[in-house]
Amino acid sequence: MIAAAIVALLITLALTLTRAFLGPSIYDQILAVNSFGTKTVLLIVVAGHALNWFSYVDIALMYALVNFVGTLAVMRFFEQYKPEGEQS
Amino acid sequence: MMIISLLSDICLLLGGILTLTGALGLLRLPSFYTRLHAASVTESLAAPLLIIGIILDTGFTLDSAKLILIIVIMVVSNPTITHALCRAAAHGGYTPDMQNKEKSQTQTDTCAKESK
């Protein structure tokens, strides 16, 4: 059953990546990248338990925090950049 | 024990199915705000289920306490990101199209020109 969960997570990662490439607006892409980060945390937990990776819980904990900081940084900088002038 | 192993399998199976559902929604739904709903299903429901499945498999150790902490972090941080993203999109001029359901993409996605 863990193997099925890992396969499902890998397929989900591929689908989320597709949305990150396609997304017609940049907010779609930010959403997809954040989602990718969350799925990566889940993959570390599930595959780490199944394959006996060493100390995987600490890394998953740190990813969850770093994902939050990274996505907030992207949104903050994009907000500050946009009103100052857009070239399109 | 057998019942804990069975519960763990059920949680992992449900978590996997919900993750796939969320990703399918992220790919197929028509506009940004609807995709936001789909993504938040994954993060708020599928993630705790998967991690609870792993906790039931691990037993009562220090690792389980840290995994519960991961669940708490995810349940708190992902809706915050959803809220912040939605607000940023609304302030950036990307408004949802409520009346006109047929022509949704090309006319009202005001940010569609920028990213490519």
Next chain:
Amino acid sequence: MIENLHLLINVSLLAFLVLIVFAAINTNNLFVATMLFGIFSFVTALLFLDLDAVDVAFTEAAVGAGFTTVLMLSALRLTGAFENVKHRHSVLGLLIVVLTGAALIYGTADFPSMGDANAAVHLNLAPEFIQLTQEKIDIPNVVTAVLASFRGYDTFGETVVVFSAGVAVLLLLGMGHVEPKQEPEQNIVLWIVVKPFIALILIFGLYVQFHGDFGAGGGFQAGVIFASGFILYSLVFGESYARKVIPSSILPRFAALGVIIYGVTGLASLLGDKPFLDYNALSSNPVSGQHIGILLVEAGVGLAVFATVLLIFYSFSGVNHNE
């Protein structure tokens, strides 16, 4: 089944890497490219985890996905977010890249197979380090033992390199001055949620610092995570308030203090009639001397890295873009 899972995960993650890089090259919007390189770092760290290199994965995630993304975004705020589109494709460039890549791939045919126990790199010093860690230092994490004790002089050099990177950024940019009117808009949800988060990040940074002997962790990772907490505060509440919490004048001094702590530990060994950075001289029992030495040295590294990372972030965010 475990073999198949390993293979599946490796192949999928490598395929993701290739796809991400193609997407990052194709897009014109540099914000999108930065975010895609953030996920590139995530996936690379997963691959490192699969190869059992836990400390490397930790550092890659903390630095690559967190700090580098924030730094690139700060730089984009100053330069502009769209790439200049060039309409000329260079055939000579493509030829050079293909030839160099082919030469490198041909060179890998001489490598031993991955994980081969008889490869030269596994035969000389590695078994000796593993055995000596058990006897002389007695901590479970061999990477920390090698980093802080067996190769301590090299890590001292790395800390000085990090410090000089901070000095270089200071010389080029300076830490600038932030007007109080540049506050971000009021967002109650974010303000309330982020406060306990920052506390959690800081506590986790301290946990990683002191837990480096037993699990994944150490000074470098802890410094970056600790600085990420302050960067989060600066992103959400505004840079002027962040500079009141940690004034910009204190950061170069902290960085220098970190390097000095490392050097003084080495000098203390000289006072005990042993070579520089030989921690056996720090206590009557050599093993506990090693423990004390590793603790002090990692604290120095953590402090220096924290101060340098925050200093670089302040420098980038303090540049006055065109008003």
